[in-house]
Amino acid sequence: MGEEKVYDCIIIGAGPGGLQASIYLGRYNRKVLLIDRGGGRTQHARHIENFLTQKAISGKEIIELGLQQARSFNVQIEKGLITNVMKNNYFEVYAGDKRYLSKFVIVSSGVYDNLPSIENLHRFLGISFFTCIDCDGYRTTNKKLVIIGNHIKTVHLAIAMKDMFTKDITLVLYTDKAPYEYKEELADENIRLIIGRPVRIIGDEKMEGLELEDGQKIECEVIMSHFGYKLNDSFLSGLNLKRDRDDFKYIVNSSYESSLSGLYIVGPLNTGNDQVVIAAGEGAVAAIDIKKRLLEH
Numbered sequence: 001m002g003e004e005k006v007y008d009c010i011i012i013g014a015g016p017g018g019l020q021a022s023i024y025l026g027r028y029n030r031k032v033l034l035i036d037r038g039g040g041r042t043q044h045a046r047h048i049e050n051f052l053t054q055k056a057i058s059g060k061e062i063i064e065l066g067l068q069q070a071r072s073f074n075v076q077i078e079k080g081l082i083t084n085v086m087k088n089n090y091f092e093v094y095a096g097d098k099r100y101l102s103k104f105v106i107v108s109s110g111v112y113d114n115l116p117s118i119e120n121l122h123r124f125l126g127i128s129f130f131t132c133i134d135c136d137g138y139r140t141t142n143k144k145l146v147i148i149g150n151h152i153k154t155v156h157l158a159i160a161m162k163d164m165f166t167k168d169i170t171l172v173l174y175t176d177k178a179p180y181e182y183k184e185e186l187a188d189e190n191i192r193l194i195i196g197r198p199v200r201i202i203g204d205e206k207m208e209g210l211e212l213e214d215g216q217k218i219e220c221e222v223i224m225s226h227f228g229y230k231l232n233d234s235f236l237s238g239l240n241l242k243r244d245r246d247d248f249k250y251i252v253n254s255s256y257e258s259s260l261s262g263l264y265i266v267g268p269l270n271t272g273n274d275q276v277v278i279a280a281g282e283g284a285v286a287a288i289d290i291k292k293r294l295l296e297h
């Protein structure tokens with residue numbers, strides 16, 4: 001049996017973070033393996049308008065172009081679901097029974113949205129049903145907006161959106177406890193507050209409204225949903241990596257290296273913001289740092 005191949009770097013996740021890192025490392029003529037299970041959050045972004053030089057581009061296009069670009073620099077790309085990462089002499093990256101070895105690892109596996117269970121949601125996701133103020137707040141400008149959430153922070157979001165985007169806001173909180181301490185402020189801001197559970201989006205081609213469990217119908221053109229997200233990180237559970245105070249996001253240094261030497265974490269898994277340009281920038285920084293360290297080996 002021949003010796004097992006050792007990659008310079010294995011990159012987990014072919015979103016903007018992983019693709020940008022792989023392009024840098026490919027262009028340093030390093031042995032790079034990029035593994036992705038398929039799908040991914042960027043694919044849901046239909047109109048990205050805040051990425052430099054792109055008036056509007058879909059997430060799908062960014063990923064397809066990125067994969068082509070990475071291949072052109074000899075990055076090896078494989079489809080696979082990473083199930084475990086360990087560190088012994090080298091990093092051992094497992095996709096089920098399959099094992100890959102590498103000197104460095106970049107984790108860029110992203111997050112997934114906690115979407116409420118509402119009939120018709122997927123018809124409008126990324127078109128008029130949004131989950132992120134930085135991505136799509138602008139697209140609600142001067143529109144009839146419903147904001148839905150289950151947290152007191154949703155109240156802050158509503159006040160911020162009123163300040164920047166639209167005066168016509170109904171806030172629907174799916175919670176047992178009305179935020180009485182904010183009642184006056186919301187009234188001053190002219191934001192309608194309803195405590196209730198959304199069950200269906202009304203509309204066919206175009207969003208027309210939101211129906212609540214009690215039968216109430218609220219007219220709207222756009223919805224901003226605020227239920228947070230979860231990390232795609234189950235394969236990191238054996239590594240005991242340091243996390244933030246809420247025991248949620250991973251702590252990294254200025255080169256995006258985690259508390260485990262040689263393992264980098266880019267994109268919304270770390271404590272930074274969740275944006276394409278930021279994930280890509282972090283991927284570039286991590287790759288440049290790995291290039292330097294490979295030269296020291």
Ligand SMILES: Cc1cc2nc3c(=O)[nH]c(=O)nc-3n(C[C@H](O)[C@H](O)[C@H](O)COP(=O)(O)OP(=O)(O)OC[C@H]3O[C@@H](n4cnc5c(N)ncnc54)[C@H](O)[C@@H]3O)c2cc1C
Nearest residue numbers: 013015016017037040042045082109110135267274275276
């Ligand atoms: C509806 C919507 C609209 C958005 N609009 C914008 C916008 O306008 N502008 C903007 O900047 N950002 C926008 N975003 C956010 C943007 O999509 C994220 O910032 C971006 O996805 C982060 O990139 P990433 O590389 O970290 O992760 P992702 O793009 O999520 O990529 C992670 C990849 O890792 C893969 N993966 C996960 N787990 C595993 C595993 N165990 N094994 C192998 N592969 C795995 C996933 O399948 C995926 O392909 C939007 C997001 C959504 C949902």
